[in-house]
Amino acid sequence: MRGAGERIEAVTQRVNERIVTRPRAVVVGFLVITALFAGGIPAIETQTDITEGFTEGLPEQEALDSIDAEFDDSFEADAETTQLIHVGNDVLTREELLASLRVLERVEDRDDLRMESATGPAPIVAQSLDPTAQTAAEQRRAVQRATDSEVRRTVRRLAEDPRFSAVVSDDFNPNQASASASVTVITHEVPPSFSADDLAAIQQTTDQIADDEPGDIRAFGQGVIDNEFQAIIVDSMLIVMPVVVVLLLGFLVVAYRDPIDLALGLFALLMTLIWTFGFLGYSGIPFDQQQIAVPVLLLAVGVDFGIHIINRYREETVQGYDAVPAMRTAANQLAIAFVIVTVTAVFGFGANVTSALDPIRNLGLVSAVGIVFTFFIFGLFLPAAKLEIDRLRERYGVPEFNSSPIASEGSALGRLLSVSATVGQKAPALFVVALLLVGAGFGAYGAGVDTTFEEEDFLPPEEQAWYVEYIPEPFAPGEYTVTETINILSDRFEANQDESITIFVEGPFEEDHALEALAGPNDDPPDSLAVGQGGQADATSIVTVIRSHAERDEEFAALVARNDRDGNGVPDRNLDLIYDELFDSSAGPRAEQYLTEDRRGAQVEYTVAADATQGEVSADGAALADEFRYSATATGQLIIFDAITSVIFASAIQGMVLAVGLTGVFLVITYAVLEGKPMLGVVNVFPILIAVAALIGTMRYLGLPLNALTATILSIAIGIGIAYSVHITARFIDEYNATDDTLRSLQTTLTGTGGALTGSMLTTTLGTGALALAITPVLGDFGFLMAMSVAYSFVASIVALPPALFLWDRVRRAEGSKLAALVGT
Template sequence: MKALVNTLASVVRRSPWGVLAGALVVTVVLMAFLPQAEQSSGNEGFSPDSPEFLAGQIIGERFDTSAVAPVQVVFTSDSGDVMTADSFRSYLAVQQAVMASEVAPYLVEGQGGGIQGFFDPAALALQEQGLDPASLTDEDVRALYKAGLESLPPEVQGQLTLALSSKSTDLTVPSSTAGLMIVLIDSSKIPDDPDQVKLQAAQVDMQTKIDALDTAGVDVEPFSFALLFSNQDEFAAEIGRLFGTAFLIIMLILGFVFWINPAGRMTRVRALRRSAADVGLAMLVIVLSILWMNGIGVILGPKYLGIIGNFSEILQIIPILLIGLGVDYAIHLTSRYREELGEDDMDVVSAAGRATRTVGIALVLATVTTGVGFLTNWFNPITAIKDFGVLATVGIGSAFVLMLTVVPSVRILLDRRAERRDDLAVEAMGKSSERLLPKLMGRTSTLAEKIPAVMLGLALLLGGLGAYGLTQLSTEFTFTDFLPEDSPLLATFDVLVEEFGGGLGETTNVLVEGEVATPDVHNALVAAWDNLGDSNMVLSFGPRAAALSPVSVIAQLVIPPEQGGSPELYDADFAAAAPGLGLQPDLTVAPGSNVAALYDAAFAADPENMSRVVATDAAGNYEYLDVAISTQAGESGARELSETLATDFAPVSSIDGVDATPTNENIISFGVVDALQESQTQSIGISLIAAMLLLVANFWYAVRRPFLGVITIFPVVLVVLWVFGLMALTGISFNPVTAMIAAIAIGIGVPYTIHITHRYEEDRARFASENEAMRSTMTHTGGALAGSAFTTVAGFGILVTSSLKPFQQLGLVTAYAIGGALIAAVFVLPSLLILWDRWHRNRGTDGDVANVLHEMAESVN
């Protein structure tokens, strides 16, 4: 470590222009890669290859899955009842608006059509009776609804009544507080639209035409995921505003931290200019480190080395870490440079070199320790977290190299000119420790000097409370968190959840894999279909659950219309041949039947539907079966639905060599959150252990005191527990965003404590007592840490004003992490160091410690 720092200091001293030219060339080269960066979306990168995620991938790749994109249109009324004439006229007007919109050519054709909804029975009766909608009264509409509903088959009646509120519907009147229309769009009809951009545009056009309707007294709100995230410009604008404001606040407060009190040749104008230059230089290096990280990330990505995946949303947290570390590195390096320049009457080059060598040792130790901690994520089963660890290490390393080369090079070039003119205001720079913040931090050492045991006991107590809070944290995540809290679509989604159990149009798949074309598996599928009939959150249209499977396709082929079958799907030839292939009246097959032959015959009779439920391997053997079930669980019921389906399909999964895996986006999302919580908890522990072992090895090698490594890392453990405790106290859940804040606590906390320990080693060699050494440490390094923490917390505190919940939480928890790291570094660690020092003194080994520290300090200088 010492050799690396000395090498960097030597290069800067000999060729500052060369350093800047090299940094510029590297920056230009890496920026050329930035346009090639690709973003991952959805659950990509977050799933640890869970069975649900893999099942979803197999279904998408191996089956001819439905390309239907539903848009749900929610009707509510100011009167509290949508079964009125005004609502009916609005319903008919919405139908016309949909047909006049850009989605019209892409509507689903066939049974039911592309527009279905709660008022279809009334519309059917209206057409039959030839009435004028404008002249209808509320009673007329209710009568039409009853007449139309009674004329429909029972299974269709059941399907249509699901489009009325599940909480407050009375079909005897009839009345209901809310109604639902489903617009079914066949996205396969839209040419050249792999990213569904045209589909989204068509839905937006439909929404615009519906919003333009005059539906007095009736609220009509379309809803779909495409509409939900259609206005990404506002989202991007808010992110830009938030981070732009945070950057401005950081610059202003950093200017305060870098301010030099006028003295001697340092006038107020020159002090302002000097502070502004230092702020600009620090922020430039931070921006460069972020650019370097992104450029190297592209090189490490799928297009080149393939070490990491595409950039995920969670990587947006890394710039926060780099800004926090960059501010910390800049303040320590600049403060030490001013201290050396002003107090020891050094020339510019010597002061820059000594500042680099002294602070650089702490920075390289902090960089390596933090980087190794993050690199332990390499073994994390979640790809996004693994990539986070790699890129965080790259970013931290970039910040370190740039800070120890570019900053001193620029300072040497600028200050050497002033030095040659004998115009460098070194007197004012030497008085940096006399400013308010360093003085306040210096006084905090009194607590460590007088009551170190009390401070440690209090910290342990708070750590215990934090550990308890960790056990109380809830694990929650919903995509609606990324919507502005005042979004009308968010209110519509709430209506869908409250009135319709999440809405209609949800499909949950169960993938059956193994040796699937056997009588046992086929009969188990029949039993599972029967089990679904009375399961919660599974829709049933008629006597059986609404599920598309090999069994249901065969049922449609063999049941004649006169027995309730579908005239369009019934196949007399197949129905005649099926019994000879082993099919029995209850849809099971006889033992020893050739199920593969039965499926082959069904495929020949109905290739479209069979291609959706069976898949073969290269040899033509049946390898997978898919059961597509109409469900109504939404996000909130996804976990329960998964457990219910696993129970319903127990007859299938109990067969040796056969698995049945329920999956949909919501089930996968919950699996991601659970896996994220488990893996991140493990990663935190591994990161802390790795950092501790590295610090133990370093302090053993440097000063033969390995326990200093344990002392240095222990406050960071407390910080992590404090952060979790504060999250529980303030009701912040554990989710993909907040899960990574612990990484920031470690990434910021470790450098903070290393700075204190390293400066204390140096000061202990200079002063006769531990108390004097600690006062010096807290005045110089403690003041720099406080400036760094206040700057970063104030900057990112602006995130709590966001209308997006994840950013609100990010702002709060970032403040918890950095504030906790500061408290641990200036209150807990000094108490530990004082107790450690006094313990050695009581054992009579303090002289040995002082000699070793003195030798180390001399080697640095």
């Protein structure tokens, strides 16, 4: 084992020798590679669909896709429609209806907007006034010719029309003929080559037309959501990155205290970003909201590497060593630590690659690749560039401003950091046990942390944070309306958008027993679905449409009665004839929403209890689906989001276990090969376990759930946090091998490397914490937790590692004494 370690150290020394003896060639080579990666940046694609990557492959989503393909819902917008949302005190007055029709007329006049038809209160009222009015212009003239009284009477008459009630808000008052909001659905006639970008352009133009009209009329649809989502990504980057850079700049000024070293460090960070974004472009991985965290994480690790290499180099130069020998010593000493930190970070970040969710998997892959890039740039390029720049400074007489290390043994910071070594020496076993109990307590409490997945996490809040108004141009974000519009649809159209699930049933629905089989499970549903009278389900299906139409059409009612042998209102023979009559009637459009044209598929919509959780609804939906005679699948947003939530939780736990396991095994093997001391690997993992346990406990205490992004925090915290204990252990071993004095080695380590770690911790904490300023909640929570994890990892390394190393040393010496005694006997 030791021989292998010596060979690894020899290879490392040869690489470092090439760096310090040929720095100019190294610098030029890296600059060429940077230019190549820069060519991939223009190819980056932005992922604008919020949930697409999370739902892909889910059976529940596939069932919903089948429903969308088979059934027509006049209220829901599909890929070829735009919704006009009209809000006001009363949107059914003559003037407000005319405003809607003027928008439709202008849209219809534009060939590029491809308007085919429109369904909403204004067209319905206009056609009721004048059945011959087909175009928007004709409909506008029909309403314009009518008096206010005629319009009100027409609205009252339409109150019983389901087409009309579906597109007005819940507060619709038939007596006063008033409503505070309405939805008009514009259908576009599009060619097969029509793309999402084309739809977005149509909806943006429609929104501009609507904005010209008095009152509050806005266009809404997937194109508007995608455009705003893309703007959120850009605006978040424009807010977060300058703040990160300013914070890093402030602390790097303190850490480097030399403008040229500072510029060199910043340039290395810029190279890291160019390499990573170039990889994104060349690989075809889309840039989504999750990926905003990647550059922040890489900057955090890059700052850590940069501070260590410069600080260690300065420790040698202040002792009188020349530049090349000083850098050779610093690079040789740090190279192994950098490799260990990089591999463990790759394990931590890359553990997310095993997730079943594409966005989390992509985040893990890109961040892991970025960490490798960071290692090459700061481990190879930065030392070479530092030497080359120092040569130029010496040649041209450029003075050094401050080249002292961050901390020394005599400094206040050095004395403070070394306290844990002095204290930990006294009763290391007691300290280790106490820290294990504290960590176990945090972990047990944090085991109850929530897991969620909600679209709102990815969208900006309806009211922006207070600091947004103080952000200057060009960094100031634009105005966002999607959340407000979604809230309007949710709050004012509750009758159309109750919390509900859908069961997609496949079977031969012309068989005599088909409708009885469809209605039968509704009599005794699970608890969260038992919201109807007498504990029955509140279900809407083709059966509901048949009964509703029978109440209004005597002839159809007689047909149903003749074919209803048990008299329960559900026909059980000649169903094909009943369907034909139903689909040919005025109820046909509604029937098409619940039964497919080939009579092989049906959907049943169920209202769920308001206080039911996603998990309860999902479980009850699956249980109810099992009660159907035909093949049935429960789906709907609640069920899909619950399925995603389950995968998110599994990803978080799987990623954490994998990161800890791989990191622990790697460190045990590494220290066994390099130093012949495998137990140092276990000692290294000890502080990060406490830090992660504290992080989970903090999440539960603050009510921050595991979600689409914070689910990655556990493994990422391991990937970043392990660096602190690795750097301390690596420096400790070098000092320990030279002195065989644990206390002295720890004091030297904590005052030297500990000082660099302090600077790294401050910059990383504030840098990652800057994500809290991002527009969307999911990024804000991730940034806050990332900052907390870094702080916890630093404190755990400073506090928990010294007593663990003392205990390791005592056990090692005790084993050595026993071995010596055995040999002596």
